[in-house]
Amino acid sequence: MIDPRLLRQDIDDVARRIGRRGFELDVAWFREREDRRKTLQVETERLQSERRTMSKRIGAAKAAGEDAVPLIAAVGDLGDRLAAAKAGFEAVRAELDAWELTVPNLPNEAVPLGKDETDNVELRRWRMPPAFNFEPRNHVDLAAGLLDMEAAAKVAGARFSVLRGGLAKLHRALTQYMLDVHTAEHGYQEVYVPYVVDRAALEGTGQLPKFEADLFAISGERDQFLIPTAEVPVTNLVRDRILDGADLPLRFVAHTPCFRSEAGNYGKDTHGIFRQHQFEKVELVQIVEPDRSWQALEELTGHAETILQRLELPYRAMTLCAGDLGFAAAKTIDLEVWLPAEKRYREISSCSNFLDFQARRMMARFRSPGGKPAYVHTLNGSGLAVGRTLIAVLENYQDGAGAIGVPDVLRNYMGGQSRLEP
RNA sequence: GGAGAGGUGGCUGAGCGGUCGAAAGCGCUGGUCUUGAAAACCAGAGGAGGGCGACCUUCCCGGGGUUCGAAUCCCCGCCUCUCCGCCA
Known part of the structure; x- marks a missing residue:
């Protein structure tokens, strides 16, 4: 929510700034x-x-x-x-x-002007895409008998998947590895949270009231929804609270499934597991003092990048243009991993600073000694989307003979296994 | 599923129709004392919102109701705890 005082004092300036998104106030x-x-x-x-x-x-x-x-x-x-x-x-x-509640956040003035993802600006690249001496295959072919889309369709419908054996294990290994790095090296506290949330939680982070169609609602007398991201239950941990300034920053990491209806994406990414109704994500959330949030965004993005680097997956970082920015974000940096079969970079993480936009909706505040309560700033980012990381590992580690190399850092999580032969 | 108890400020907790934004303690802020800190003592401060302002309104889990007047009485939710039953 935008500061109501700002709306009253200078609605024209708000309209101008929000207009950079293509949103007409x-x-x-x-x-x-x-x-x-x-x-x-x-x-x-x-x-x-x-x-x-x-x-x-x-x-x-x-x-x-x-x-x-x-x-x-x-x-x-x-x-x-x-x-x-x-x-x-x-x-x-x-x-x-x-x-x-329906007015989006003001984009940061430094966010590039633009209409959609084609106007996003590349910040940096890490590693060049690998050269293969064969035609790289896509993850569906590579996973062969271990990825069973038909079985998933049978029990749940389209856009679900069943992973078997080594593939399921690799998926789990990725999750464990990410959690271990963020807790042991980046100072995040691991939290286990509900996968079902109420309307107030979704309003707090900004998914409601505008984006109800993107959610899976639980039928029944309760007004509850499956989480579209761990951001919702984790960020709402500080809802209606006045935190002690000395306790900030709070850093949380959570591994959860995410459920999205993908309404309006009917023809998009229909092959394989790139875009699913249910997927796993390791999510990073930070609750910080206002003057630290821009620095925190850089750090959080770096934490997500660490995972890609340790997995030796080529990627690039993109600053989203104003038109491609999510509803609640003031600035977002996307990480895009190289997918050899598609021969292009695809989103694998999205790291955002929401400033006080979510905090104001949630009444999440902090107090410094002797000071008045003030809104915290909230941030989050994927560190990383597990299913998409699995795709990236399959495609980047293929050996041309149908086997997949297990990234060095995952070997211990795979019982010492160095190759996966679907 | 059955029975009971309870939800009050940053926290613990008293109040149970009017002078209650609400005792007390903890925590917090300032001061005295101290080389400094602690302790002790003194003083101070709730949250949200409106008004150009003097000021004003609102908030005791949420929503209704009774009343000139509700933290206090009534109804409906939600949540927490205890016991019994069932159960991963």
Whole structure:
């Protein structure tokens, strides 16, 4: 949520900055409600004040043993007038609140202008794509008998997968390795969290109210959803809390499945496991003091890059342009891994600084000694998407004879195995 | 699933129709003392929001209701804890 004071003070500047996303802010709509809100709020509070004063006087009269009947009569229809004013005020307030939840975050001014992913700007590259003396095969061919899309379709439908044997083990090895590096070397606390969340949690991080169609809702009387990312339960750990400034930064890492409906992506990435309704991700989340968040974004991105480097997977880092930015992010750096069969880089991690946008929605604050509560800044990034990392390992480590080399750092997690022969 | 207890400020916890934004303790801030710190003592400070301002409103899990007036009474949710049953 954007600072409401900023909206009131300089809505035109907000509109300009948010316009860089291609988002058109309805300035006239806002001004009209805001004017009414002001009048109605002042009037409502005036009546409330009046009622308070009168009630206190009645109480005092009764305590003194005086006759309170004339005073009670004098209150007259105050209650009705107050109720009417209050109803009007609350209606506008509700409209404004609902509207504010649909306005995306302001992009950082340094974020490049642009419309979609074709306008993203390359920051750096690590390692050149490997040269193969054969035509590299894609992950579906390479995984052969160990990847069973038909079995998954049978039990769940399209965009699910069944991994077997060594492939399932490699998938697990990747997960374990990522968790171990982030906890042992990067100072993250591992957390195990619910895979089901309520509406408030999703509003806190920004998936709701606008993107309900992207989620799997749980049917039943409860208003709950499967998590689309661990970002939701993990970031919401600090919802409605005033943290001690001395405890910051908080760094959490969680391994969870992620569930996405992928509505609107029907024809996209239909081959293999690149885009699934269910996938695993190791997620990094940081809760930091406001003046540290830009530095924290660089560090967090570096933590994700460490995994790619240790796995010796060629990648590049991209700064997302304003038009490609997610709803809640002020700036995002994507990591794209090289996929030899596709002969291009594909997203494997997305690292974002949300500034106080999520914190304001969640009421997540901190207090420095003697200071007033202030909103924290929140960040997160994939470190990494496990399924896509599996694809990258298969394709980059293929030997041309149908076998896959096991990356050095994973050998211990694979029982010493150095090759996978599907 | 059955029975009971409870949800109050950063935390613990009292209050149970009016003078309650709410005792007390812890923690916090400033001061005295000290070379410094601790201890002790003194003083101070709740959160959110509105108004150009003097100020004002709101908040005791959430939502309704009763009342001139609700932390306090009533109803409906949600959550936590204890016991029994069942169960991974």
